[in-house]
Amino acid sequence: MYSFATYLKKNKQVGAVTGINNAYVMVEGIPEVKVNELVSFENRAIGLAAQLLPETVRVMHLSGPVPALGTQATLTRELMTVKVDSQVLGALLDGLGRVVQSGGGSEEQLPAASLPIDGRPLPLNRRRMVTQALETGVAIVDILVPLARGQRELVIGDRKTGKTEFVRQTMLSHMFNGGICVYGGIARRAADVNTLTTYFQSKGLLNHLVRVVSMATDTTAACYLAPYTAMAVAEYFRDLGREVVIVLDDMTLHAKYCRELALLARQPPDVTLILGIFFTRIRGLWNEPACLIKVPLLVCPLPIRSWVICRVISRPT
Template sequence: MNNAKEEFQKLVNEGQPVGEVIAVHKFFVKVKGLHPISVQSLVLFDDGTQGYVRATNSEYVSIFSMGPTPVLVGAVVVKYSERLVTPVGEGLIGRVISPLGVPLDDKGPLKATSTWPIFNVAPAIHEREVLNELLETGVAMVDSLFPIVKGQRLAIIGDMKGGKTTLATQVGMYQKNSDAVVIYTLIAKRQGDIDELVTTLEKNGSLSKSIVIATTIFDSLVTSYLAPYVACAIGEYFWQEKDRDAVVIYDDLTSHAQIYREISLISGTNPGRDSYPGDIFYIHSSLLERAGKLHRNHKTLTALPVVLAGGGDVTAFLPTNIISITDGQWILDSEVFKEGFRPAVSSSLSVTRVGGRGHTNRQKDVAGRIQRALSAYRQALEYSHFGAELSTVTMNDLRIGTILKAVLNQLPGEAYPLLAQQLLIETILDSTADTKLPDISELKAQALMHSEGISSSLSYEDVLALFKKQYGVKG
């Protein structure tokens, strides 16, 4: 606190613009004076609290206070910097921090080496490159049917307790085998949820390549509002300055939208649909469009926004907003979840608009065969309910569909490389009623072992032939 007061006095002595607080409503502060100053400038109150400029006019300046307690009328405020920035650097990796850069993990002060603007402008079209490199997730249902490429913006949408956070965490943890930095953004979560994620990352060994930015339900609304922008800014630093791939998980943008709605209503903004302000679409589009792939270094920033669809209604206002911004979505179905299938990704509602570019022609062909096999399975399942005698073809559709669903069913923490997934799926699709396959866990273990033998001297086709021969599968 003493350091903050010393910094305040130093800024005043330097002749920075100064103003006086004339009105306070929770975190919304009106200040007389402080001109000249621009929107999104950072300011410092005389008690050490920081804030940023929301709007300016000739009579007063509107400021959002970022402190845990309201500032007092009559307090003095001084301009701190022209832009709202966040500390960045390699020292943030492996840390749990707040959006204001305060450590939350008892590992000492942050070793930041630079700063980066929180509300940065997205790269222009001529600076970007076509997305075509697959981002492996270790989840067969995703990698095979609804792949994501590096630099893509893909939403994870579903009802409460449907596995959205679990799937996002699975994707993030699998990146520990790459050079990518994964940034988890937890917006207005319970402290228990934050602790659970950090513990999971530590056990998996992923925290050493991750950054967790978290706010709880008790933190300032303004701080929670800034959280995804801070996460994106840190991701941009590694992407654009350090030439590393970055993956940013926003969990979740529904809470973020509700926080922004409350902030806007308190600050006097006219409400629109569902009481959200008119710029609710812009605050998310300006955030997500910052993802992509740069032409100059061929590195990427991938965005995975998590969105709540209450009651499974993906046609609601917020889900449709995010769907129209992103390049695809994984829809998690509550009915599929109740059946015990994990992750509960709906094969009929989910779509990836650019993810197919990361697939080879062979992988695209296999994806098509999976979709046809699952469709035939659902149809055969309907026929089986009538109790009539089933044809040989229908029985085979039921058999293949049952095995496929068992293979695509993965518990949290269970991950398989892409080649192991392909060995499994192609073997099952080419099997017949006479094929003697082992139980699923043994089959997965064998596929994983065989995939490790694929090298320049032993091609995928050679290993696939050996794997099929082991179980008497032809083709």
Template sequence: FQHGSYGMAQNLESNDVGIIILGDFESIREGDKVKRTGKIMEVPVGEALIGRVVNPLGQPIDGLGEIVTDKARPVEAMAPGVMQRKSVNEPMQTGLKAIDALVPIGRGQRELVIGDRKTGKTSIAIDTIINQKGQDMICIYVAIGQKDSTVRTQVETLKKYGAMDYTIVVNAGASQPAPLLYIAPYAGTAMGEEFMYNGKHVLIIFDDLSKQAVAYREL
């Protein structure tokens, strides 16, 4: 858009294009010029993001300066087929004895953590990240629809235990537009896939996907 905002084409019709606005939309007016970028949406990836807090567009929001990287990956990419995937044969230790003993998680596996409000779901996630220290694991924590103050507290906890040395935090706050909440899990996955395709192990935590579902319904 002519005022610097970006959007992602969602619907392509014969006479119009439906676009979801990513970021500031209050400055957009009827009659504004819109140009296509000629490429699908992508986010910056790579080692430079480790230890940083970014928004779903990969832009730093921690006040530590710009992120310098020449790598980027598309937000929406085709997932590897079943035949391309190895079977789960290596454990992913959470460091929580009850989980590791009763509901063991393997590297390459997805696991749903469900429970009522204030039952410790986020605590399990943060503790698991902290317990990956020295395990050759890159962690990506995607906070969706949380208060900025809550995310700030979690980042401070990760710093306290040295976990930010191997962690990327993607924050799509409750005050941000629905499109950013919608793309947050995809952005976090794209960042993780860069490490995966370079032979590294990655743990991605989405906290939580119910907020992303609400944002999707808004769109």
């Protein structure tokens, strides 16, 4: 991105911060801003326009120091995108798509691209029928409840019941067959990420894996956007005709951050503020894998009690 002065000179529209509410910053004076547009602050902070109000704009703080009251802000007329190329293979990205740890990349030179994190799904006439099986490497699953390429799968169960091991085995089997895996970690511990990295590094398959991880210490915005960033990376390889498995771990925590952001935005306490968010707020995210023709599996480890609560609370009245 360019500097604040460059955007100000280009757009000639300046606003000011009138309020601060944890993850959100209230900005007044930029009436031409659009939802999901990036906002630049004079203290080098970057925000995302999340909600348009009659007099102000509620901006989600993404990176940089938190703007103080009176800090100037201007438009960028740019949407939030993720830059992807062959070097992301084996790399570790944060929830905003920035490279934290570089990887070995791919010997094959892939074209660079900047993809929006909130891309539109493919139309129905461009989707294929689900016809090919996906080998998970777990014999009992492949025989009794086989999964298919292009299918979305929710892995549910109580703690310590083998969800993580099943997901890891599925990723391992897919990468052994030459596929690519995108791991989207939401509010993970550093120890968990290191364990995952060491495991696939010992198998010599780290260059078939893209890790998009928001740490538990990251901002609320980074944790909220992590699965969308991971989905954009998966779409990049899908469009290149590669076989991709995307894993989101776990969506319970994503629902928690969605609820936190909704409460900070003073939204009414309805179904979108509880774990029923799986069936309301992020249904757009769930629709994405259906259009990922080459993405065979969406795996979301989720405690079964939370999932049952979702089903009960989100049931139509």
